[in-house]
Amino acid sequence: MSHHDHSTADRGPQEIAELPKDKVARFDAALPEILRRVPPDHKEAAMLAALRRAQEIFGWLSPAAQKLAADRLGASATRAEEVATFYVMYHTRPVGRHVVEVCTNVSCSLAGGFDLFEDLKGKLALENGGTTADGRITLRQVECLGSCGTAPVMLVDEEMHEGLTPQSVTQILGGLK
Amino acid sequence: MSETLILTKRWPKKDPSLVGYRADGGYAGLEKSLGMEPVAIVEQVKASNLRGRGGAGFPTGLKWTFLPKDVRPRYLCINADESEPGTFKDRYICEYDPHMLLEGIAITCFALDIHLAYIYIRGEFAKQARALEKAIEEAVAAGIFGGPKLLGKADFPLEVHVVRGAGAYICGEESALMESVEGKKGYPRFKPPFPAIIGLWGKPTIINNVETLANVPWIVEHGAAAFAALGAGKTGGTRLFGVSGNVKRPGVYEKPAGYNLKKLIMEDCGGTASGRPVKAVIPGGSSSPVLRGDEIDISLEPDAIKSAGTMSGSGGVIVMDESVCMVRALARIAMFYAEESCGQCTPCRQGTPWMWKILEKIERGEGTMKDLALIEQLPGNIMGQTICALGDAAAMPVQSFVKKFRQEFVEHIEGRGCKHGETAWGVSRQAREALVGGNRH
Ligand SMILES: Cc1cc2nc3c(=O)[nH]c(=O)nc-3n(C[C@H](O)[C@H](O)[C@H](O)COP(=O)(O)O)c2cc1C
Ligand code: SF4
Ligand code: FES
Numbered sequence: 001m002s003h004h005d006h007s008t009a010d011r012g013p014q015e016i017a018e019l020p021k022d023k024v025a026r027f028d029a030a031l032p033e034i035l036r037r038v039p040p041d042h043k044e045a046a047m048l049a050a051l052r053r054a055q056e057i058f059g060w061l062s063p064a065a066q067k068l069a070a071d072r073l074g075a076s077a078t079r080a081e082e083v084a085t086f087y088v089m090y091h092t093r094p095v096g097r098h099v100v101e102v103c104t105n106v107s108c109s110l111a112g113g114f115d116l117f118e119d120l121k122g123k124l125a126l127e128n129g130g131t132t133a134d135g136r137i138t139l140r141q142v143e144c145l146g147s148c149g150t151a152p153v154m155l156v157d158e159e160m161h162e163g164l165t166p167q168s169v170t171q172i173l174g175g176l177k
Numbered sequence: 178m179s180e181t182l183i184l185t186k187r188w189p190k191k192d193p194s195l196v197g198y199r200a201d202g203g204y205a206g207l208e209k210s211l212g213m214e215p216v217a218i219v220e221q222v223k224a225s226n227l228r229g230r231g232g233a234g235f236p237t238g239l240k241w242t243f244l245p246k247d248v249r250p251r252y253l254c255i256n257a258d259e260s261e262p263g264t265f266k267d268r269y270i271c272e273y274d275p276h277m278l279l280e281g282i283a284i285t286c287f288a289l290d291i292h293l294a295y296i297y298i299r300g301e302f303a304k305q306a307r308a309l310e311k312a313i314e315e316a317v318a319a320g321i322f323g324g325p326k327l328l329g330k331a332d333f334p335l336e337v338h339v340v341r342g343a344g345a346y347i348c349g350e351e352s353a354l355m356e357s358v359e360g361k362k363g364y365p366r367f368k369p370p371f372p373a374i375i376g377l378w379g380k381p382t383i384i385n386n387v388e389t390l391a392n393v394p395w396i397v398e399h400g401a402a403a404f405a406a407l408g409a410g411k412t413g414g415t416r417l418f419g420v421s422g423n424v425k426r427p428g429v430y431e432k433p434a435g436y437n438l439k440k441l442i443m444e445d446c447g448g449t450a451s452g453r454p455v456k457a458v459i460p461g462g463s464s465s466p467v468l469r470g471d472e473i474d475i476s477l478e479p480d481a482i483k484s485a486g487t488m489s490g491s492g493g494v495i496v497m498d499e500s501v502c503m504v505r506a507l508a509r510i511a512m513f514y515a516e517e518s519c520g521q522c523t524p525c526r527q528g529t530p531w532m533w534k535i536l537e538k539i540e541r542g543e544g545t546m547k548d549l550a551l552i553e554q555l556p557g558n559i560m561g562q563t564i565c566a567l568g569d570a571a572a573m574p575v576q577s578f579v580k581k582f583r584q585e586f587v588e589h590i591e592g593r594g595c596k597h598g599e600t601a602w603g604v605s606r607q608a609r610e611a612l613v614g615g616n617r618h
Contacts, residue, residue: 037338037339037340038360039293039378042359042360042378044359044360045358045359045360046360047360047361048340048341048342048343048357048360049340049341051343052300052341052343073360075360079361082361082362083343083360083361083362086345086362086363087300087342087343087344087345087362087363088343088344088345089300089301089343089344090343090344104509105262105463105509105513106262106263106422106459106463106495106506106509106510107262107263107421107422107495109509109602110421110422110423110495110497110501110602110603110605110606111421111422111605111606111609112602112605112606114602115602115606142344143260143262143346143513143516143517144260144261144262144263144264144463144513145301146259146260146264146265146267146268146299146301146302147265147268148262148263148264148265148419148421148422148427148493148495149265149419149420149421149427149428149429150427151421151427155301158300158301158303159303159304160301160303160304165610
């Protein structure tokens with residue numbers, strides 16, 4: 001079963017104080033580099049970057065992780081939540097250790113992308129958005145990845161794999177621990 | 178015939194370094210610009226007939242003149258969102274020749290008195306974002322920009338930063354892009370006011386596509402007339418066309434702006450991979466109205482292709498041969514727009530999923546002629562009724578597919594299903610595997 005059931009266990013830490021101290025320290029250490037890119041009077045402009053960093057550090061964006069990003073940018077928790085839920089690359093529910101995202105838009109499906117995704121669902125016994133029982137892989141179908149000339153393509157933890165074949169997909173997935 | 182290549186010339190070298198770019202004469206355009214009056218640069222760009230490569234084809238120089246004279250600061254946003262299905266060109270500029278883009282940005286900023294530029298790149302392009310970051314670091318370290326002077330000569334502080342998106346097609350729309358740069362969800366703004374008047378943080382802002390600005394160094398260096406002469410009609414220069422789908426040689430092709438679509442597909446790309454006739458071509462990204470195979474002998478120049486009832490949009494050409502089911506293809510496109518609608522306007526929020534569901538129903542063989550009548554009517558209820566152009570983008574493919582391939586929709590309804598069965602996506606994959614022994618890159 002996927003983790004997408006909304007059980008309380010999945011709601012994760014609610015307050016910043018519940019987050020592991022070492023990870024919060026890592027997040028704070030990353031802040032100056034993030035803030036360097038925005039005007040000092042517009043710190044909240046760094047929200048996307050701050051949430052991305054928080055997700056890398058905490059694994060997913062729990063309410064507490066969202067609050068941390070908001071707090072450090074002087075923004076409201078609502079603002080962080082709005083952003084975290086708007087963009088598909090942010091995970092507001094726990095995900096597997098690896099996120100595999102297969103493009104099924106037109107150019108990819110013409111080159112077998114749809115079939116690859118269906119095969120993977122079968123092999124991993126998952127529905128779209130589901131996570132394997134061992135927490136290894138979250139699988140989703142995504143929209144055009146801007147790589148249609150080398151279709152079909154997929155992202156694995158933000159790394160693009162192009163010109164896929166059923167064989168190369170098996171190999172790439174086999175390498176995920 | 179040797180064709181003039183502006184944008185792809187250095188790609189085969191796979192050398193994005195500053196050293197390599199300079200060895201090939203890079204930053205000469207910026208050097209020359211610094212000896213020009215800023216207004217003269219704008220005049221050059223106007224006279225070059227450079228038009229936006231992001232989709233709408235708006236004249237670039239003209240857009241620049243919309244900036245109010247005395248409001249400061251002004252900002253530049255570079256659109257590297259590249260999310261329109263079928264489009265995959267800007268990523269290669271970022272990957273293989275990032276300094277060409279940075280030089281274009283520096284010249285543009287100098288011409289428009291802009292001191293802060295943001296390159297907004299879609300979140301999925303992690304590698305391309307790293308390539309841009311690295312190029313910026315190199316340029317700053319070499320004193321090209323980032324300090325008090327440009328190229329160590331003109332007093333002109335300029336900061337260029339990369340902002341990564343996080344997965345949202347709508348953020349390619351210019352006002353949603355600015356919201357996202359401001360660190361918000363990507364809700365398009367009402368227009369007018371246009372960004373050139375009220376943009377990022379309420380200040381005048383120019384937004385241009387990556388490919389658009391990558392042309393600027395060449396224009397300054399070689400002159401407006403030479404650039405205009407490469408194109409056709411009111412569109413100067415070459416364009417990057419990304420061809421995908423059922424062709425022997427998919428990829429990005431740099432061609433004169435007025436290049437013939439059929440020639441691009443049949444000669445440059447070698448025709449269909451399957452050897453079967455072309456059935457349908459989407460000529461400019463998924464939102465551009467589809468053409469039948471017998472309608473593709475046309476110029477890709479934006480004004481010329483308009484008379485064929487479609488657009489060359491973002492230059493993303495998707496080719497489908499006879500083995501592809503048009504209902505399936507359209508249903509997938511409709512799903513995309515339904516998923517990507519931001520939900521602000523009722524016609525778009527409700528109309529896009531409705532169109533998708535009806536198309537899926539017809540595809541499954543559960544549709545009726547009443548559904549077909551509805552799918553013919555719905556696009557008209559969305560077009561022109563929304564805050565941003567995503568509504569139109571969703572409506573145009575539906576309208577054109579049903580019009581051009583109506584019989585196929587009727588067959589699905591009367592035959593209670595798809596005659597293609599499991600192979601509704603056609604034989605491209607098998608054809609390509611037979612051709613090249615599997616996909617390669
Ligand atoms: C829904 C939607 C998505 C868009 N996506 C992109 C995009 O990914 N890249 C882009 O350059 N322009 C995109 N545009 C067009 C931009 O709004 C804008 O016109 C363009 O960036 C201007 O640059 P140009 O004049 O240099 O083409 C999109 C427009 C709409 C309505
Ligand atoms: S047209 Fe669609 S995407 Fe654009 S603002 Fe309205 S609801 Fe959002
Ligand atoms: S359709 Fe899959 S990358 Fe464009």
